[in-house]
């Protein structure tokens with residue numbers, strides 16, 4: 433899917449569908465982090481003003497997703513709790529290169545974000561299928577709608593990286609490099625009931 437270089441372990445989706453309570457808590461934090469990271473990038477993009485408003489729009493949409501998941505948590509009597517450490521995202525972001533505040537670093541951050549969106553899209557699709565299998569169609573519809581948003585976010589972040597980089601082949605080459613890193617990280621993940629479990 434998209435530029436992903438490895439598929440999620442087939443054991444993940446049934447496990448995640450079975451413990452949707454745990455997935456939803458983790459998912460809420462992921463949406464919140466996606467909103468914060470889009471805003472953080474917007475605040476650092478002073479020398480690339482054209483990307484500020486698309487990033488603010490992205491942050492707004494992620495915030496709306498955060499709220500949607502919070503409503504679902506409330507409906508199920510679940511608490512948000514403290515943010516879990518996302519080893520996958522931390523490890524991927526460790527590969528971001530370039531001096532702080534520089535163009536290269538901004539391109540890498542946008543590309544890493546695009547890959548996280550692509551992975552979420554793949555996983556929401558798998559989760560929706562597993563939920564349908566269990567007869568939980570309402571939840572499947574919820575995850576299918578979010579899957580479509582993640583696909584769009586992937587395209588937006590990829591395009592912003594190309595715009596900021598100013599050299600499409602070079603930026604796409606870097607995307608391919610980071611996709612290899614992401615694919616290896618994905619293969620090392622287990623089947624824990626978490627978005628990047």
Ligand SMILES: [Fe+2]
Pocket residue numbers: 463466493494497581
């Ligand atoms: Fe989202």
Ligand SMILES: [Fe+2]
Pocket residue numbers: 466494549581582585
């Ligand atoms: Fe997203």
